[in-house]
Structures are given as structure tokens and as C-alpha cells.
Amino acid sequence: MKTITTLLFLTVSLTALAQNKETMNEFDSNFAHTVYFWLENPDSKEDCKAFETSLQKFLDNSAYAKTKFIGKPPRASRDVVDGSFTYSLIVSFESAEAQQNYQDEAPHKLFIEESSKLWTKVIVYDSQGI
Template sequence: MKKYVFIFLFLTVNLVSYGQTESPMKDFDANYAHTVYFWLQNPESHEDCAAFETSLKKFMDHSAYAKTKYIGTPPKASRDVVDGSFTYALIVTFESAEAQQKYQDEAPHKLFIEESSHLWTKVIVYDSTGI
């Protein structure tokens, strides 16, 4: 009997856990992922960080094409293979490469670059399509 109770609890926990992790990812579109890393000139400056975050969030709020919109900062590196040298990361997904190109050309994107490009020294972009 104890064995069946254990199996029931194990299955219940796994199903509940699966449901919790699946929900936030339902907006993720694996067709096209656009990952951008920014290195700010003055990453210790609270004013620069606030200006950058405000501009980036405004851009994400007004983008007509971006589906998943994730903005992050590097955690403390726990392994040698983790590059935590960037200041901000942006991960955006699109339904297609064409939608990503429209995102590049839309007014909110151009305004973000105009408002914030003076704040960064380096930007690296990694685009990928799902397999």
C-alpha cells in the first residue's frame, strides 16, 4: 500500500510541477529567437541603468512584432563557462524571420536605439531558428 501511495504522490508532484513550468513558456515562439547582450559604458551608474531600462521597457511595450519579451541581468557566475560580463540581456521571439525584420524597422526599435545607443559600448546579437 505504501508503494502505491508513494507512486501516486510522485506522479501528482510531477504533473503539478510540469504544469507550473509549462505555463510561462506558452508565449515562447521557437520559430525565431533574437538574443541581444548589451555592455553599458557605465554599468555602475544608477542613472544610466535607469535610463536604459526605461527606454528598453518602453520599446518592448510598444513593439508590434515581439512575442516573448525577456529582459535580464547576469547572475553571479557559478561556473567558468558562464559569461557574466554583459550588463543586460534581451531575449525576444518572433513567429518568423519576416516578423523579426519588421521589428528591426519599426519606430519603437529605432527610437530605442536613438535614446540608448550612447549608453552602451558593445552589443552582441545571436539569432536562431527552432529545430
């Protein structure tokens, strides 16, 4: 009976913690990581494709990212909208510790190695939920 209870507990725990395409869309308000990228050659289709491919590969292989959103600026409709960036990334985490682990994981480091030559500026805004 103890073995069955342990197996049931492990199955439920792993199912609850597992990430897939469906659960990646659930925003976790504990910790949000927002990144803006300015590419050196934003009109280069080759550079954009290389950046998008590397970023998507990284996010697909991240063990910590709960939500992933890659965006481009829309046509600004108001003066307060800053559309000067080339790409934005919004990722949420269950904790600040999970976000730190994300920073240190191999897929993140590979993304930086592959793509840092493509950008001229990066700004990061981290927020913890209230």
C-alpha cells in the same frame, strides 16, 4: 449569414493574433533574437534606469515581439558562464520576417536613438527553431 460568418472569422482571427501581457510570455520557437548589452557605465544608477526605461518602452510598443525577457547576469557559478554583459534581451518571433519588421519599426529605432550612447558593445545571436 455570410456577414455573420465573416465577423465571426475576423473576431476569432484578431483574438488569436492579439498580444497582451499574458501572451507575451509564450515563447515562440520559430525565431529567437538574443541581445547582450555592455553599458559604458554599468555602475551608474542613472544610466541603468535610462536604459531600462527606454528598453521597456520599446518592448511595450513593439507590434512584433511575442516574448520579451530583460535580464542581468547572475553571479557566475561555473567557468563556462559569461557574466561580463550588463543586460540581456531575449525576444521571440513567429518568423524571420516578423523579426525584420521589428528591426524596422519606429519603437526599435527610437530605442537605439535614446540608448546607443549608453552602451559600448552589443552582440546579437539570432536562431531559428529546428
